[in-house]
Amino acid sequence: MKNPSLISITDFSKEEILRIMELAADFERQPQQRRPDGHRLLEGKVIATLFFEPSTRTRLSFESAINRLGARVIGFSDANNTSVSKGETLHDTISVITSYCDMIVMRHTLEGAARYASEVAGVPVVNAGDGANQHPSQTLLDLYSIKKTQGRLDGLRIMMVGDLKYGRTVHSLLEALSHFNTEFTFVSPAELRMPAEYKRLLDERGLKYRELTELEGNMADEDIVYMTRIQKERFNDPMEYERVKNAYVLRREMLEGVKDTMKILHPLPRVGEIATDVDNDPHAYYFEQVRNGVWARMAIICYLLGAKK
Numbered sequence: 001m002k003n004p005s006l007i008s009i010t011d012f013s014k015e016e017i018l019r020i021m022e023l024a025a026d027f028e029r030q031p032q033q034r035r036p037d038g039h040r041l042l043e044g045k046v047i048a049t050l051f052f053e054p055s056t057r058t059r060l061s062f063e064s065a066i067n068r069l070g071a072r073v074i075g076f077s078d079a080n081n082t083s084v085s086k087g088e089t090l091h092d093t094i095s096v097i098t099s100y101c102d103m104i105v106m107r108h109t110l111e112g113a114a115r116y117a118s119e120v121a122g123v124p125v126v127n128a129g130d131g132a133n134q135h136p137s138q139t140l141l142d143l144y145s146i147k148k149t150q151g152r153l154d155g156l157r158i159m160m161v162g163d164l165k166y167g168r169t170v171h172s173l174l175e176a177l178s179h180f181n182t183e184f185t186f187v188s189p190a191e192l193r194m195p196a197e198y199k200r201l202l203d204e205r206g207l208k209y210r211e212l213t214e215l216e217g218n219m220a221d222e223d224i225v226y227m228t229r230i231q232k233e234r235f236n237d238p239m240e241y242e243r244v245k246n247a248y249v250l251r252r253e254m255l256e257g258v259k260d261t262m263k264i265l266h267p268l269p270r271v272g273e274i275a276t277d278v279d280n281d282p283h284a285y286y287f288e289q290v291r292n293g294v295w296a297r298m299a300i301i302c303y304l305l306g307a308k309k
């Protein structure tokens with residue numbers, strides 16, 4: 001591979017996904033790993049984080065991972081403070097920054113922007129979210145969280161709730177879980193159903209799914225309930241967003257009768273779809289899930305840079 005990048009979760013085979021799980025577990029056990037010469041694993045490297053769209057978790061957990069590995073970070077969290085505001089193209093921006101760093105982590109509003117950047121860049125690119133398309137590093141931390149809480153990835157029942165049309169995290173996660181004999185439940189308003197292309201993939205792989213519009217009373221058999229935010233920024237029609245914005249609110253009393261081992265995940269941020277009375281419930285896992293992002297992202301960076309055997 002000339003420049004291994006992570007643009008879509010489909011860029012990784014099942015074996016590569018499992019390797020990332022192993023590396024993440026290794027970093028969680030031992031975050032401060034060193035090379036035989038005593039230096040930290042990525043000492044001397046520079047990694048650029050380019051965020052053309054807002055982020056809290058993805059940018060800061062990547063930067064935490066980069067710092068823990070001993071590399072240095074350059075980049076921006078607001079493209080308005082860069083020459084993009086003067087009209088510089090994505091092509092030219094990436095062509096320039098590729099000279100300054102060993103890897104690019106990029107979030108962009110446009111679907112396909114990360115793939116394009118990887119074709120222009122002379123260094124590996126990690127897609128930190130492109131429009132409503134893909135968010136593969138989130139998927140790897142989600143898978144790590146699922147494996148940690150359930151002890152396995154194979155043969156689980158996964159419920160995805162909320163904005164299944166525009167939610168890039170559920171698209172990437174579905175593709176990854178399709179390697180693992182997963183049974184899916186999709187809960188969404190009719191307007192925000194899982195797109196046909198993803199359901200086609202499940203059909204091709206012989207995996208079962210059901211589609212519901214009600215959350216309450218339907219969680220009893222699920223191993224994971226993956227809540228998502230309705231993606232306001234992706235709607236063309238504000239009235240359509242107003243109609244669906246409060247479609248689901250998970251409250252503590254709705255968890256009666258669920259499996260003891262069931263965990264609630266959410267990529268965050270939440271904007272009301274999980275009531276705060278759930279936060280202290282033993283099923284809630286979303287704040288621990290966030291921490292897993294550091295281990296997963298350390299694993300991704302080292303894997304792409306070939307920094308760990």
Ligand code: CP
Pocket residue numbers: 054055056057058059129138267268269
């Ligand atoms: N989960 C996630 O992508 O969060 P941020 O938008 O804060 O990065």
